């Protein structure tokens with residue numbers, strides 16, 4: 001099982017743990033708006049690290065962002081496999097071609 005798939009399983013298991021012993025449970029107890037706020041915060045910190053920090057800082061912030069995004073997907077009941085399937089669907093289609101097709105609608 002790869003890292004993200006293992007993390008998805010761990011997050012699903014920890015959602016029902018005590019908020020006193022689990023950060024995942026604590027975030028879920030605070031509700032979807034708090035989880036969304038954390039994703040936004042970690043995205044911002046990732047961007048700042050990319051622009052002003054070193055590689056180690058960026059790697060840490062990117063890991064925080066991926067983790068919180070996984071918590072959000074879990075809270076919304078969306079399996080990681082659905083997101084990966086969407087990326088698979090897009091594979092081989094240039095973003096520029098996709099955008100050009102969208103703009104002719």
Ligand SMILES: N=c1c2ncn([C@@H]3O[C@H](COP(=O)(O)OP(=O)(O)OP(=O)(O)O)[C@@H](O)[C@H]3O)c2ncn1[C@@H]1O[C@H](COP(=O)(O)O)[C@@H](O)[C@H]1O
Nearest residue numbers: 007010011014015017021022023024025038063064067068
């Ligand atoms: N990958 C992670 C992971 N990455 C980051 N974090 C936590 O995310 C938090 C983000 O830091 P912040 O300072 O922004 O958090 P904060 O101060 O609590 O946030 P606010 O309340 O101030 O908004 C920190 O507490 C980090 O420890 C993580 N917590 C858990 N995991 C994984 O989730 C698993 C289950 O964790 P628990 O639910 O805590 O058992 C762990 O075994 C790990 O595999």
